[in-house]
Amino acid sequence: RKEVEQDPGPFNVPEGATVAFNCTYSNSASQSFFWYRQDCRKEPKLLMSVYSSGNEDGRFTAQLNRASQYISLLIRDSKLSDSATYLCVVNGGTGFQKLVFGTGTRLLVSP
Amino acid sequence: NAGVTQTPKFRVLKTGQSMTLLCAQDMNHEYMYWYRQDPGMGLRLIHYSVGEGTTAKGEVPDGYNVSRLKKQNFLLGLESAAPSQTSVYFCASSLVADSNEKLFFGSGTQLSVL
Numbered sequence: 001r002k003e004v005e006q007d008p009g010p011f012n013v014p015e016g017a018t019v020a021f022n023c024t025y026s027n028s029a030s031q032s033f034f035w036y037r038q039d040c041r042k043e044p045k046l047l048m049s050v051y052s053s054g055n056e057d058g059r060f061t062a063q064l065n066r067a068s069q070y071i072s073l074l075i076r077d078s079k080l081s082d083s084a085t086y087l088c089v090v091n092g093g094t095g096f097q098k099l100v101f102g103t104g105t106r107l108l109v110s111p
Numbered sequence: 112n113a114g115v116t117q118t119p120k121f122r123v124l125k126t127g128q129s130m131t132l133l134c135a136q137d138m139n140h141e142y143m144y145w146y147r148q149d150p151g152m153g154l155r156l157i158h159y160s161v162g163e164g165t166t167a168k169g170e171v172p173d174g175y176n177v178s179r180l181k182k183q184n185f186l187l188g189l190e191s192a193a194p195s196q197t198s199v200y201f202c203a204s205s206l207v208a209d210s211n212e213k214l215f216f217g218s219g220t221q222l223s224v225l
Contacts, residue, residue, distance in 0.1 A: 004153065043201055043216035044154070087153070099214075101146075101153030 003027060003100045004090050010106040017078045021105045023088030024070045032091035033071045035062055037084045038104065044087055047073075078109045113137050117202050117217035124192045124224045132187040132220050134202030140215070142205045143185035144169075145177060147198040148219075154201065160185055192224045 006023045013019045025033075033050035048055055050062040050071050061074040071090075075082055088102035115136045124130055134143065141162050146154040156169030160179040174196060176188045185204075189196060202217040 008151075041219075043218050044214075045216070046213050099156070101155075103151060103153050 003092070004088055004102040006086075006088050006102040006105045008103060008105060010108050012108045012110065013078050014110055015078055015080060017109075018074065018076045019078055019107065020072055020074045021086055021088075021107075022070050022072050023090075023102055023105075024068075025088075025090045025100075026069070027090065027092045027100075028066075028069060030090045030092050033062075033064055034089040034091075035060075035071075035073050036087040036089055036101075038087055039084045044101075047086070075107075078107075080109050080111065083107055083109045115202055115204055115215050115217040117200075117220050119220060120218065121221045122223070124189075124222065126193060126224060128192050128224075129188070129190050130192065130222075131189075132200055132202075132222075134185045134187070134204075134217055135183055136185075136202075136204040136215070137183065138204065138206070138215065139182070140204035140206050141182075142207065143179065144203045144205075144214075145175070145185065145187045146201045146203065147171065148201060149198050157187065157200075192222075194224045196222065197224045198222060 004025050035047040036044040037047045038044040050064050055062045059076045063072045085104040085106045087104045090100050092098045118133045144159040145157040148154045155171045158177040160166050163182040166177045178186045200220045203214045
């Protein structure tokens with residue numbers, strides 16, 4: 001089983017739709033969780049951290065479910081500019097050398 | 112603001128050739144990392160550095176060497192390139208190793224080994 005698993009997609013949604021991605025992780029000792037966004041042929045950029053209490057930033061909401069070992073990302077009112085690959089990242093210990101990156105979920109938002 | 116700069120952006124090598132990828136950051140970050148990204152796989156850590164003059168192995172270090180002679184630069188070397196090293200390479204840096212601190216990535220190097 002992979003340490004971090006994501007549905008590769010693509011998720012095809014129309015503008016204005018709400019879309020959600022899940023990411024499961026296998027290391028129950030994981031302490032930190034993140035969503036990164038990666039545009040085609042570009043570098044990953046931090047979208048948001050995921051806290052135990054959840055985290056909301058505008059149209060984006062991230063949730064953590066420790067019992068079931070998954071994190072989620074909800075995007076409301078999708079924009080064309082949201083089209084990208086969303087990487088789930090889990091830290092199994094202290095320091096960035098312990099980061100495990102998922103393979104990403106591709107989102108395509110159409111007019 | 113330059114942030115993290117990688118050179119070159121693209122490179123084609125023949126098997127057995129050598130090359131060095133340069134990563135430079137102007138944010139005075141202590142920690143620097145080299146990752147590779149392959150289709151169907153998440154980013155994997157090759158080597159990292161926790162400060163000037165230090166380096167350490169990551170998840171997939173074989174076939175690569177690194178050096179951090181200056182705080183702002185982190186070099187990744189391929190002594191004898193192999194087709195399995197065809198990949199997109201990303202350099203990253205962070206101020207500290209706190210897992211809640213943001214990672215800053217360079218724009219990537221597309222390397223093809225024929």
